[in-house]
Each structure stands twice: as structure tokens, then as C-alpha cells.
Amino acid sequence: MTKQNVVMSEMGIAVAAAVPASSPLLTYPPPRSCSAVAAGAGGAGGGAGGGVAMRKKYQAPLEFGPAKMNPWVESMRASSPTHAKAAAALAEAAAAAEAAAPGAAKDEYAAWMVRHPSALAKFDHIVKASMGKQIVMFLDYDGTLSPIVDDPDSAFMSDQMRAAVSDVAKCFPTAIVSGRCTDKVISFVRLAELYYAGSHGMDITGPVKVSKCTKAQANEVLYQPASEFLPMIDEVYEALLEKTKSTPGAKVENNKFCVSVHFRCVDEKRWSALAEQVKSVLKEYPKLRISHGRKVIEVRPTIKWDKGKALEFLLNTLGYADCSDVFPVYIGDDRTDEDAFKVLRDRGQGLGILVSSHPKETNASYSLQEPAEVMDFLLRLVEWKCLVQGLAKRRYIGVPPQM
Numbered sequence: 001m002t003k004q005n006v007v008m009s010e011m012g013i014a015v016a017a018a019v020p021a022s023s024p025l026l027t028y029p030p031p032r033s034c035s036a037v038a039a040g041a042g043g044a045g046g047g048a049g050g051g052v053a054m055r056k057k058y059q060a061p062l063e064f065g066p067a068k069m070n071p072w073v074e075s076m077r078a079s080s081p082t083h084a085k086a087a088a089a090l091a092e093a094a095a096a097a098e099a100a101a102p103g104a105a106k107d108e109y110a111a112w113m114v115r116h117p118s119a120l121a122k123f124d125h126i127v128k129a130s131m132g133k134q135i136v137m138f139l140d141y142d143g144t145l146s147p148i149v150d151d152p153d154s155a156f157m158s159d160q161m162r163a164a165v166s167d168v169a170k171c172f173p174t175a176i177v178s179g180r181c182t183d184k185v186i187s188f189v190r191l192a193e194l195y196y197a198g199s200h201g202m203d204i205t206g207p208v209k210v211s212k213c214t215k216a217q218a219n220e221v222l223y224q225p226a227s228e229f230l231p232m233i234d235e236v237y238e239a240l241l242e243k244t245k246s247t248p249g250a251k252v253e254n255n256k257f258c259v260s261v262h263f264r265c266v267d268e269k270r271w272s273a274l275a276e277q278v279k280s281v282l283k284e285y286p287k288l289r290i291s292h293g294r295k296v297i298e299v300r301p302t303i304k305w306d307k308g309k310a311l312e313f314l315l316n317t318l319g320y321a322d323c324s325d326v327f328p329v330y331i332g333d334d335r336t337d338e339d340a341f342k343v344l345r346d347r348g349q350g351l352g353i354l355v356s357s358h359p360k361e362t363n364a365s366y367s368l369q370e371p372a373e374v375m376d377f378l379l380r381l382v383e384w385k386c387l388v389q390g391l392a393k394r395r396y397i398g399v400p401p402q403m
């Protein structure tokens with residue numbers, strides 16, 4: 001097996017301590033009002049951190065000479081947990097901060113956990129809220145089903161995770177929603193029975209259908225709202241490849257309806273320069289915009305379409321438009337997943353679960369620390385569903401439930 005440099009999930013907690021309480025505030029997403037706090041975590045579709053703005057922690061000031069740090073880089077850093085390589089230095093800084101303000105980071109984490117409790121700890125509460133409703137599962141891929149690694153082409157999910165997702169899909173309609181192109185994410189997940197919404201929801205396919213004539217198997221294409229952008233995306237991909245090839249470690253990934261420019265393996269001193277390279281290419285493409293992810297800048301069409309819209313499209317496709325008896329559960333780790341969390345919050349339906357081991361401003365109601373916890377949560381859902389179904393069957397055939 002290829003040895004991968006997996007991002008350390010526990011870094012978040014350690015690094016949290018490294019930032020003084022006076023550090024500046026995060027501007028994304030904008031702080032919400034106190035009324036949103038009142039909706040609180042734990043409620044179906046309930047809100048997240050509310051008006052309490054999170055500090056912009058984990059961010060040692062970057063030295064880029066006299067020039068100001070590129071705002072794209074700043075924004076990307078805000079959503080990128082620290083890499084294992086920086087662990088030693090940050091642990092040291094964390095210890096120093098802990099000495100300066102003992103317990104501050106722990107207190108902040110504890111306060112965040114009150115607003116975004118563990119979906120495992122609150123499992124009974126969650127399934128109770130879903131009673132009498134159809135659960136529909138939405139799962140992000142990178143950082144949710146697979147660990148974050150240096151090489152995007154090697155972000156494989158484990159066989160155990162695949163089995164858990166397969167079991168979940170037997171119990172509930174299930175979709176994978178990813179920034180990657182649909183073909184790539186299908187090749188990683190390898191489960192024919194799922195819906196896939198790749199390219200940040202711009203390429204939606206249904207479960208595999210077998211053609212009667214040719215016996216060929218293919219995922220049925222359901223919606224591609226950005227198809228007119230295909231030639232432009234190919235062109236900008238080539239331009240970005242050319243422009244960034246001088247930056248060691250930079251990687252450009254063609255995700256069909258969008259392009260990712262990876263910063264993960266680039267020396268942080270070069271991040272601003274790389275962001276400038278991307279910016280200079282995009283000047284020629286006013287119909288494209290950017291979003292940020294975990295050490296990645298994503299280039300995509302300016303159309304009003306995102307993971308939240310994809311979630312709504314899939315609910316409609318599954319026949320749950322305007323239904324009150326559906327309970328969508330969306331699990332994701334990244335900033336682009338916030339669009340989906342927000343849709344659920346605004347609809348007051350189901351719930352969002354953020355995968356993060358450190359405090360982050362989010363529209364999700366609950367949290368899970370890492371993909372391993374996501375797997376536990378999925379397995380518990382399956383177990384619960386089997387139990388409920390078993391009890392229902394016994395009731396139907398008149399067998400008394402066993403104690």
C-alpha cells in the first residue's frame with residue numbers, strides 16, 4: 001500500500017491553543033444573529049454556532065515580505081486544517097499559548113461542542129427526530145469517507161468504509177456529493193447502487209442502469225447544469241497547468257465541470273505567488289469564479305449551482321419535493337459542504353453533520369471528528385434501521401419482541 005501523509009485530525013485541538021485570544025475574527029461565513037443561536041444545535045435542521053464568531057485560529061501570520069497576504073490564500077488557510085508536517089512546530093506553539101492562557105483553547109472547544117454536539121453522542125436524539133420520516137443520506141467524499149492525503153489521486157476509501165456505505169444504501173437512498181468529477185469519485189467508491197453528484201453537484205447521475213440491447217452498464221446522467229462550460233473548463237485547465245508548472249508541488253486537477261488547483265504540497269512561502277498565477281489566468285475568464293477548500297482553490301462556472309442545489313435536486317428526483325416526511329442527513333467536512341448544510345437549515349429539515357476535529361464556523365448542527373467516526377455513525381444507523389425493521393416485522397406477524 002502506498003504510504004500516505006495523512007493529515008492529523010487531532011492537530012486542530014493542539015493548534016487551537018496556539019492562538020492568542022486577541023486573534024482576529026473569521027469573516028466566513030458571516031456571523032449569524034442571536035435568533036439563529038436560539039434555534040441551536042441538536043434540533044432538526046437547527047443552527048450552528050450562531051452569532052458567536054469563531055476566532056481565526058490555527059493561523060500563524062504568514063511572511064510574504066512587505067506585500068499583504070493574498071486574500072484567496074488567507075481564505076483557503078482558514079478552511080485548511082494543519083498538515084502533519086507542521087505538527088511539531090505547532091504543538092510547541094500550542095504549549096506556549098496554553099502556558100499563557102491555561103485552558104482557553106479547551107474552553108472554546110467545549111463551547112463549540114455544546115453548539116455542535118457529537119452525532120454519535122446524540123445518536124438517540126437524531127434517530128428520534130427522524131421517526132416516521134424517510135432518511136435520505138448525502139455523503140461528501142474527501143475528508144468524510146476518505147482521509148485527507150497529499151496525493152489527490154490516492155485518496156482511497158477503506159474496504160470497511162465501502163461496506164458501511166453499501167449497507168447504508170440498502171437502508172436509505174444514498175448520494176455521494178463531491179467536488180471531484182463524477183467518474184473519479186465513482187472509481188473510488190465503486191458502489192453501483194448510489195447517486196453521485198460530482199463537480200460540486202454539477203454532474204448528477206443515478207444508480208447504474210443496464211442497457212437491454214447492449215448489456216452495457218452505466219450510471220444514468222440526471223442533470224448537468226454547466227455543460228455549456230465544458231470547452232471553457234478544458235481550456236482553463238490547460239492554461240492553469242501551463243501557468244503553474246513553475247511552482248514546485250502545485251497540482252492542477254480537471255474535475256470536468258470545475259478545476260482544482262492544489263496547494264497542499266507547495267511550500268507555504270509560495271502560496272501567494274501561486275494564488276497570483278491562478279488569478280492572472282482567471283482574468284481572461286469572467287464567467288468563471290473560485291471557491292476555497294482544504295488547501296485547494298476551486299475554479300468553477302459562475303452559475304448559481306452548488307452542493308446545496310444538488311441536494312435539493314436529488315430530493316426532488318427521489319420524489320420528496322415539498323414533503324414534510326423526509327429527513328435528509330448531509331455529512332461533509334469542507335467549506336463547499338456549507339451550501340448543503342444551509343439548505344437543510346433553511347428548510348428546517350433533517351440535519352447537517354460537520355466532520356471536523358476543531359472548532360469551525362458552520363451551518364451544520366452536529367459534528368463528527370474524522371472519517372472513522374463517520375463510519376461508526378453509518379454503522380449505527382444501519383444497526384438501528386435493522387432493529388426498527390425487525391421490531392416492525394415482529395409486530396406484523398405477532399411475534400413478541402425479545403427482551
Ligand SMILES: O=P(O)(O)OC[C@H]1O[C@H](O[C@H]2O[C@H](CO)[C@@H](O)[C@H](O)[C@H]2O)[C@H](O)[C@@H](O)[C@@H]1O
Pocket residue numbers: 140141142143147148149150151152155177178179180253255260262264293294295296298334336
Ligand atoms: O467535495 P469533496 O469530495 O470533499 O472534494 C473536494 C476536493 O477534494 C480533493 O481535495 C482534497 O483531498 C485531497 C486528497 O485527500 C487533498 O490532497 C487536498 O488537499 C484536498 O483539498 C480533490 O482532489 C479536489 O479535486 C476536490 O475538489
